[in-house]
Amino acid sequence: xxxxxxxxxxxxxxxxxxxxxxxxxxxxxxxxxxxxxxxxxxxxxxxxxxxxxxxxxxxxxxxxxxxxxxxxxxxxxxxxxxxxxxxxxxxxxxxxxxxxxxxxxxxxxxxxxxxxxxxxxxxxxxxxxxxxxxxxxxxxxxxxxxxxxxxxxxxxxxxxxxxxxxxxxxxxxxxxxxxxxxxxxxxxxxxxxxxxxxxxxxxxxxxxxxxxxxxxxxxxxxxxxxxxxxxxxxxxxxxxxxxxxxxxxxxxxxxxxxxxxxxxxxxxxxxxxxxxxxxxxxxxxxxxxxxxxxxxxxxxxxxxxxxxxxxxxxxxxxxxxxxxxxxxxx
Amino acid sequence: xxxxxxxxxxxxxxxxxxxxxxxxxxxxxxxxxxxxxxxxxxxxxxxxxxxxxxxxxxxxxxxxxxxxxxxxxxxxxxxxxxxxxxxxxxxxxxxxxxxxxxxxxxxxxxxxxxxxxxxxxxxxxxxxxxxxxxxxxxxxxxxxxxxxxxxxxxxxxxxxxxxxxxxxxxxxxxxxxxxxxxxxxxxxx
Numbered sequence: 197x198x199x200x201x202x203x204x205x206x207x208x209x210x211x212x213x214x215x216x217x218x219x220x221x222x223x224x225x226x227x228x229x230x231x232x233x234x235x236x237x238x239x240x241x242x243x244x245x246x247x248x249x250x251x252x253x254x255x256x257x258x259x260x261x262x263x264x265x266x267x268x269x270x271x272x273x274x275x276x277x278x279x280x281x282x283x284x285x286x287x288x289x290x291x292x293x294x295x296x297x298x299x300x301x302x303x304x305x306x307x308x309x310x311x312x313x314x315x316x317x318x319x320x321x322x323x324x325x326x327x328x329x330x331x332x333x334x335x336x337x338x339x340x341x342x343x344x345x346x347x348x349x350x351x352x353x354x355x356x357x358x359x360x361x362x363x364x365x366x367x368x369x370x371x372x373x374x375x376x377x378x379x380x381x382x383x384x385x386x387x388x389x390x391x392x393x394x395x396x397x398x399x400x401x402x403x404x405x406x407x408x409x410x411x412x413x414x415x416x417x418x419x420x421x422x423x424x425x426x427x428x429x430x431x432x433x434x435x436x437x438x439x440x441x442x443x444x445x446x447x448x449x450x451x452x453x454x455x456x457x458x459x460x461x462x463x464x465x466x467x468x469x470x471x472x473x474x475x476x477x478x479x480x481x482x483x484x485x486x487x488x489x490x491x492x493x494x495x496x497x498x499x500x501x502x503x504x505x506x507x508x509x510x511x512x513x514x515x516x517x518x519x520x521x522x523x524x525x526x
Numbered sequence: 527x528x529x530x531x532x533x534x535x536x537x538x539x540x541x542x543x544x545x546x547x548x549x550x551x552x553x554x555x556x557x558x559x560x561x562x563x564x565x566x567x568x569x570x571x572x573x574x575x576x577x578x579x580x581x582x583x584x585x586x587x588x589x590x591x592x593x594x595x596x597x598x599x600x601x602x603x604x605x606x607x608x609x610x611x612x613x614x615x616x617x618x619x620x621x622x623x624x625x626x627x628x629x630x631x632x633x634x635x636x637x638x639x640x641x642x643x644x645x646x647x648x649x650x651x652x653x654x655x656x657x658x659x660x661x662x663x664x665x666x667x668x669x670x671x672x673x674x675x676x677x678x679x680x681x682x683x684x685x686x687x688x689x690x691x692x693x694x695x696x697x698x699x700x701x702x703x704x705x706x707x708x709x710x711x712x713x714x715x
Contacts (some may be wrong), residue, residue, distance in 0.1 A: 206694075207687025214661055214686065216668050238694075243700045245693045246662070248644050252636075255663045256559035256647050258656040261549040261566055270572060272538065272578050380635055 205230045209239055213246045243453075313347070316340035317358075327354075330365040331372065336391075337475055356380075359391035379411030379420075379432040379439070396434040401444050402426060413437045456494040456502075463488045466506065467523075474499040480523040485512060531591050535582050542579075543642035545574055548591065550648045552598055569605065574595045639700050646696040650689055657682055658689040 204225060211217050213226055280521025317323045317335040324334045329348030335341065339358025352372040362518050364372045366385025370448040374381045374390050381390055392398050400409050402424045410421045411432045422439045424430055429444040456473070457503070458466055464486035467478040476499055481485055488510055494502050503521055507514050513526045536544070549570060573594060586593045612649035636644070647655060650702065659677070660666045661682075668686070672679040694701070 205687060206691035207683045210690040211668070211683055213690070214668070216683075231626045240692055241694050241698070244701050245643065245690060245697060248639055249647065249662055249693065252554075252640055252644055252647075254554040256550065256644065256655075256659055257553045257557045257563050257566060258659040259550055259553045259563065261546040262652070262654050264549050264567060264571065265542060265545055268574055269542070271571070271575055272541070275575075275579060284585075 204235075206242070209242050210246075212239075213243060288429055290381050313344065314340055314342050329367065329370070329372070332363040334361040336360065336473070356390055356392065359389070361387075361389045363387045376432070378434055378437065379409065381409055383407040398432040398434075399429065399442065400424060400432070401429040409439055411439050458490040458492050458494075460489045460491055462486060463490055463506070463510075466490050470499065470502060472520075474502075476519040476521060478521045478523060480502075481522075481526060485510070485523060485525065533577065533584055533586055533593075536581055541578060544590065548594060549574075551644065552594060555595055556598050556602050559599070560605060565605070566602075569598060571603050573601060590636060639697065642697055642700060643693060646693045649696070654685045654689050657685045674709065 208217070208221070208225070210240075212222065217225070225239075229239060240314075288336040315325060315333070316337065317337060317339050324332065326332055327343070327348065329352055331352075331465070333341065336359035337361055339356070341357075341360060342355040343353065344351070348370075350370070352367065352370045353375065354373065355375045360374075362372070362374065362383075364383050364385050364387070368384050372383050372385070376390055376392050376394055379398055381388060381400055383405065386407055387403040388405075388407050389401040389403070390398065400407070405424055406423060406425050408421050408423055409430050409432065410419050412418075413420050420437075420439055422430055427444055430444045431440045432438075433440055456469070458469075461469075463480070467480060467486075470476065471478055490506065490509070492505070492509070494505070496502065500516075503514055503516075507523065511526065513524050515522045515524075550667045552570045552573070553563070554564045556569045557563060560569065562568050576597075577594070647658065650658060655677075657671055660671045660674070661668070666674070666681045668679050671677075675682075
């Protein structure tokens with residue numbers, strides 16, 4: 197047999213391995229295999245590749261990485277483009293925000309240069325004043341109010357330090373807002389007392405009308421509000437940032453007009469109130485005395501007079517040393 | 527194997543390289559689960575796109591390769607769950623378990639020879655590779671492939687011969703030299 201006649205190419209051998217050859221062709225291949233070791237080796241190797249390829253797990257799939265990349269590139273480019281416009285938008289927004297800040301800052305300077313108004317009471321006794329909107333405020337000792345020139349025109353916002361009693365002139369268009377640090381009070385027109393305690397708690401006592409007490413809750417990042425009406429009180433607690441209901445002490449709300457009402461108030465609390473309002477120090481180590489309830493109305497700014505009344509009411513004695521009073525049983 | 531790709535600082539040309547290098551195998555891997563080439567490709571595209579979008583922030587402890595294959599598997603399994611056809615799911619679940627046993631997502635348990643064959647297949651020109659895969663893996667007859675691709679049966683035959691011939695020459699050094707006894711190949715006919 198002629199070697200050339202019997203030349204079998206890879207295409208035929210592959211067809212053979214793929215099972216696409218006829219019986220006649222197969223006989224031809226057998227003859228070809230017998231011709232040389234080389235031929236045998238060739239088919240042998242093709243077969244190993246064919247069989248091994250069939251074992252691939254996972255099996256290959258007929259995908260086109262090139263076409264797939266074209267698709268991916270489009271997607272990536274579109275994404276990058278959108279990121280760029282987004283960045284532009286952010287820059288634009290940032291500049292808008294910056295200009296707003298500048299405007300705010302300038303207006304702040306402007307208002308502050310034109311009207312940095314502080315109403316401070318550095319005296320040991322309460323003072324009463326009228327605010328630009330016609331509301332009356334009684335500022336307790338060592339307390340102050342801050343407000344801007346526009347107060348009463350386009351706002352009625354106040355910042356309070358210490359304690360103040362407000363008689364707010366009704367204005368439904370401009371709410372009267374007292375900022376007391378961790379929260380505050382918003383009203384349209386009413387009478388109420390706001391006192392910032394040393395621990396930053398804020399005590400609110402309403403005498404007349406309706407107020408809204410608010411508190412910024414830093415945890416939930418929102419504002420809690422509560423409505424208080426006549427003779428109701430609340431405490432904005434600094435530690436919990438909650439608005440807690442509170443029993444109204446009659447004494448607390450009348451300091452501003454030198455009227456102090458004690459209504460079954462234990463002397464211990466009476467002393468505390470007097471200490472605060474007159475900037476004095478009443479000492480009493482007798483718990484029996486401290487528990488005695490007091491029912492009376494004082495309308496005086498003379499502390500000695502008040503101490504006299506109390507001691508004589510309960511048959512007590514007191515000694516005075518400067519602004520220190522010591523109460524004892526006779 | 528090239529140097530380890532740092533995905534956090536990858537640029538587009540390097541990303542293209544990574545994509546083209548792994549696309550075929552990832553599709554094969556995805557196909558293993560979803561049994562549909564189009565779906566498999568879509569999955570792989572999405573994985574790569576996500577990789578690009580998150581490239582700066584992504585933290586890859588292992589290699590990018592195993593990250594990609596893991597992502598594929600998770601995406602494929604999610605998809606299968608989403609399809610939620612119980613019977614289908616069972617089948618896929620089986621294939622997953624089966625697959626889990628033999629391969630840890632990154633083809634690492636493949637024999638050297640299998641790895642080389644896979645690489646060689648991926649090196650084939652596109653049309654040739656497509657014909658070869660349809661014949662070898664989809665079990666199509668030459669006639670069927672020819673009809674499907676709108677080419678002559680002679681072209682299929684030629685391309686098949688060139689494909690297998692190429693694989694043989696690529697792997698020559700790795701093929702066993704022991705001669706097999708071939709008679710069994712004819713006995714079936």
